[in-house]
Amino acid sequence: MADYQTMRGTAGVRTAAIDEGLKAHMNKVYGTMSVGMLLTALAAWAISGLAVTTDPASGQEMLTGLGQAIYASPLKWVIMFAPLAFVFGLSAGINRMSAATAQMVFYVYAAVMGLSLSSIFLVFTGESIAQTFLVTAIAFAGLSLYGYTTKKDLSGFGTFLMMGVIGILVASIVNIFIASSALSFAISVIGVLVFAGLTAYDTQRIKTDYIAHAQHADSEWLGKSAIMGALSLYLDFINLFMFLLQFMGNRE
Template structure:
């Protein structure tokens, strides 16, 4: 049976590095598991809403209320997750996931009328894209921190373009172009965030500190995954039409 390195023959630096490596893997696994649970919860809630006509109509009539709530929580959640208790961090994460699930319900309903398999294909395309780019972010030796400002400004620019199209232009072609831009941009953001989450880890982290970091990391990746999914879904829907 294969065994790990014998610490008796390690230098102090080697033993310390091995400890960090094991701890880092455990921490990242915790991040991904938490994020996956959030995505599953959102998907289940979205399907519940999508299969209930009354709920679809109610959520559709309040769509901007939920959207503003998501933006508001997205703004305050990082501070709460990093400065408050683990319970508060968990509450923020699950409320955020629930809001997205409710908001996605009417969207699922529309695409289910078109072709239910579009939702499935969009999920697997998103999952494959996310996994590949997150692996890049985890393994690359290149420092991606300098891209943070660019990603922020590009996200604002695309958001403005989307809102202009929704309220004024209402062009299918522009919707397709902006969705392609979002997919490309958030693929890069996935790698960037993964590296940032990785660098947040410290071998000295214990108890609540590492728990809150894992929840915050899951929250970052979860949001990126959902945005990717929505725009992959939009691309597939437009291409089908």
């Protein structure tokens, strides 16, 4: 009986330690993601301000030299696809990086994403961007909370959701050339649904990965895991925001 009580007490201590570690891990994930979001917002706002000027003669807004370079030259394609290259590079090289290096790469990626997204300030009003961001933040918080607390196993949705992401990516590239408004609307609807699902799915995956590795994972692995978790949730938030903006954004 004494041995049983000792075992149960030891198990309780171990469970409590895992719970505390999980809270710290999730705080690191959300904290890293939040810093990335802040860098993206600041970069997008600052670059959009530098890209537009007012013509003193007519009083109309016009692109500066920087604006012409990043929005109206072949460089725009590099800027458009640079964040995608960063994601693949970080995912492929994470095992060879230190946690500190991976975090720095993530922050650089977030700033580059801000450059890529800066054009939304030229297309949509600032008020509608702010409103959409607030709605996205509320929806994201609710979906992530559901993924963290639900007892339902969401792992079965992973393959389906990733197929949806690939389909959206292919359709978006095709629509660059055909410019179909109907296809654009369909992509936006599907995009909201897919990334809403991914927000809950990724949150649960980050939680279960930590629990599975907590007892034997070292601090370096946990640091890298938190960064990759932050990257996943960051991408979910950004894509959810961009697709919602197509519905809620008021154009300039």
